[in-house]
Amino acid sequence: MTELLILAAGLGLAGVLSGFLAGLFGIGGGAILVPILITVFPYLGINPDVVAHMAVGTSLAIIIPTAVRSYRSHRSKGAGNADLLRAWVFWVPFGVVIASLIVGGVSGDVLRAVFAAIALIIAIKMLFNRASWTLADHLPPRPVTNGVGFGIGFLSTFMGIGGGNLNNLFMTSFGQPIHQAVATSAGLGVLIAIPATLGYAYAGWGLATLPPWTLGYVHLLGAALVTPFSMLAAPYGARFAHNLSPRRLEITFGIFLLVVIVRMMTDVIA
Structure with missing residues (x-):
């Protein structure tokens, strides 16, 4: 019982952190939630073969x-x-649906x-950004932009994120201010998370290896524990983002991504 209470408290703290980062970077929170859930879920008795899928599906539900x-x-x-x-x-939802299949x-x-x-590509862009790395000073025309939207939806579904990482890279590469990119990424999370959550629920539907309190690859109890804290912290992250200079926000985002990558690779090696 004590162990379960500790895990619940840990998920609550993860919700605060992910919500704050969602507001700060427009990332939806999946970039921090996926590694944390991958670490926590084995303690809840979840089959190792589906831990990564459960972590991604649950993080997407929390992102909405x-x-x-x-x-x-x-x-x-x-x-x-x-x-x-x-x-x-x-x-964007079209890319999500194809990836979910x-x-x-x-x-x-x-x-x-x-x-x-x-995440590594994006981190390098944010940390060492140069004017010469900007492809243009405006967004590309509609056919190209539509294809980018499809790609963001597709890749984000595999990564379990709200698309903010990819959109921040896209928009800043075409001369858009980082604050504008972050704000747009926050809205993008809604377009991705709704169909992606449904897709993960469908993909895992009826699997005998899934634990109770799940809807396919979505862990309902885990989502219920994290979501209130995540929603509470998101506005504070957004407020903090607008108090940072554009370059400082880029560097902070790049460092954050490197920390996430190291943490995830540690799990793989272990």
Whole structure:
């Protein structure tokens, strides 16, 4: 009983941290939740073969209300590209659906590798950003942007994130301010998390190896423990982001990603 209370408290703290980071970076919180859930779930008796899938599916469920809360906080500061989000209303969920159809046949190690590789590219961009790395000073035309939206939805489903990591890379590479990118990423999390959560629930539906209190690969009890704390902390992260200079926000984001990568690779090696 004591061990379960400790785990519950740990999940609550993870919710506070993920919510704050969701507001700060517009990432939805999955970048911190996935490694934490991968660490915690084995203590709940979850089969090691499905731990990574459960962590991703559960983090996506938590992202839904957290992303809504985060985006509203950023919009109150006048940030966020609503036109881009409207253009992605179809394309991002389409990428999510396609990825969800094949995610059940992908090993947990592949999910971890995809996460780490993409996160490393983004971290390097944020830490060592140069003016010459900017591809243009404006976003590309609609056909290209639509394809990017599809790709973000597809890759985010494998990574268990709200798409903020990828969108921050995309928007800053085309001359958009980091604060504008972060705010837009918060809204993007909603477009990704809803269909992705349904996809993970469907992909794991009826598996005999899943524990109680699950809906496919979504751990309902875990999500219920984390979500309130995540929603509570998101506005504070958004407020803090707007108090940072653009360059400082980029560096902070890059360092955060490196910490996440190291933590996840430690689990793989162990």
